[in-house]
Amino acid sequence: MKSVNAIAATFIAFAALLLLISTPAFADSAGIRNDASLKTDSGAQIYAHICQGCHMPNGQGAIGAGHYPALARNPTMSSASYMALTILHGRRNMPAFARKDPGDSESESFIDPVWLTDEQIASVINYIRTHFGNHYKDAVTAAEVKALHP
Amino acid sequence: MxxxxxxxxxxxxxxxxxxxxxxxxxxxxxxxxxxxxxxxxPYKAPLKVGGAPKGASVLVLGAGIAGMVAAYELRQAGYNVQVLEHNARAGGRNWTLRGGDTYTELGGAIQHCGFDKGLYINPGPWRLPYHHHGILHYCKQLGVPLEAFVQVNYNAYLHSTKAFDGKPQRFRAVKADYQGHVAELLAKTTQANQLDTLVSKEDQEKLLHSLRSWGALDKNYAYAKGELSSNRRGYEKDPGGGLSGHPMPSEPFALKDILDSRLWQGLPVGDNYEMQTTLFQPVGGMGVIGQAFARELGPLIHYNAKVTAIQQDERGVTATYEDTTAPGVKHTASADWCVCTLPLSILGQIPMNVGQAMAEAIAAVPYAAAVKVGLQFKRRFWEEDDQIYGGISYTDQPITNISYPSTGYFSGGKGVLLGAYIWGLDAMEFTAMSPAERVQRALEQGSKIHPQYPKEFDNGIAVAWHRSPFTLGCFAQWSEQARAEHYDNLCQFDGRIVLAGEHASLLPAWQEGAVTSALDAIGRLHQRAAAAGATA
Known part of the structure; x- marks a missing residue:
């Protein structure tokens, strides 16, 4: 039985591979559109164009079947490096914003990975930590964000 | 051996x-x-009718396609089934917005859909490839009528703000010119003996022959203005009858203009396996499938049930939930087994006692941003003025495309376009806007392709999937690395719990992924239940 199962496993893996190869086609990958990063270093602008989609315009978060954490009056905001790590590497549903190696993966290519520079990440962290009822005085620098890359 | x-x-x-x-x-x-x-x-149901161990029960979490396929088949096999659903309707992302519907997104913005009777958009899935046998099987089984979905339309547009002075070009012309010029180049290369080391003399003859046919080349192997090329790219004046019927050929674009335009990027979309003819759509909107399942399952589905905890022990699984219309009171539902189809974006926030492998898999996958905008216009100008019947125009603007309805052709009155289908950074930016601003942007960008937009616009609705209260995102955006590390652990049984949904499939974002993952999960559930039943 052992060898029979091994053949089956190989075969299934092969079938699965065929499916993997076909996955880039799953949406309208016309590929004409290629912008993957915002052209601003303003923390306020970055927040307004990206973060508030989920964390909401006043950092109040939202609750449905699940929730988006509020950034307003959230004690976690006391740690700028926690925020930087979350933005760089993602956390559960939250996507990662560290720049990815462009040659990394074909099957992800139909949605260009969105990324922020270390300057942009520092800037938006500093914005969040001084708005929405947060009053943290210690600003984070791009160099400190850079040090948190893998 | x-x-x-x-x-x-x-x-x-x-x-x-x-x-x-x-x-x-x-x-x-x-x-x-x-x-x-x-x-x-022929498609075969995974479980035998009446094959369940006596008294065995299954709790299904989520009444989307995966949950309802599981519930439908398990009930058929004789299991006692109950389903908990967060929304007041079944279907999940299988969803159609019609006139009279109200949608409240996270953050509280309320939109009232003002479409005319019979007009709709599908905020989620909108196409059924002919080879998605599972979902098509259930359409047939549940009596959901299907019609053809037009993906490729040669008379739709390819558009770039940076090419041809921003003037949209017919798909037909771009395809014919790209193909014709490439064929001519290859023919010239062959005739100059530059392929001699690659192709035998005998095959070169066949190649030249095929290039003439493929590229609409003339007898000199040139792609040139004339009957041959116009028969592909369209005429300046179409042939007709009588004295005035003489056709006038059109002028092909130069190779350089076609290459510079980058419009060739829009040519192969319909060549992808998932987009190849024939595609289908349910008559009346994709949500008709979810409605049909809901009718079939009837009282098995508890609506407005927000799951807040999932606990298992050696005897069974209990979900704690809250009635969203009467919050504050905890209810529970229990069964021997649980098929959990909640999106990982939600499930990752719900306390559940599973092992580390599954817990890490649930936490490993972010959800993609995507936005769709539906626009109602006072008349079907794309048909009346542009002769576009179904299909999709593509653009380099954030809206990425305009999709024309594959139904109701030549009907008078109003019509609804899918005016935007947005991904990536653009989707994040659109999500961060108010619904009215999303609609406004879709109008501005679409009017570069159809100048009729401002005059004919009636009303619109915009769904940003990260603002969806029941999914917090569009679909599980697996990276190759996360899939290699976590996919099997996500799909394995953990005690009495198994997960299903598009996130537990290799067909991300397709309903077929939800169907096949549900069938896979309940097949394994049944094996376990049968084994447990035998020893009990």
């Missing part, structure tokens, strides 16, 4: 049967698809 040799001498049918036994029906289905067998093989 022994057993392994014997294995290789098996017929493919024997191999398939064996895969079916060892790995469940969904693996078999996948293997069949890989061999091109699925088309000739």
């Amino acid at each position: 022994g057993e392994s040799d014997r294995g290789f001498s098996m017929t493919r049918r024997q191999l398939l049967r064996m895969i079916g036994m060892t790995a469940g029906s969904a693996a078999m289905y996948q293997a069949m698809s890989g061999l091109g067998f699925a088309a000739e093989s």
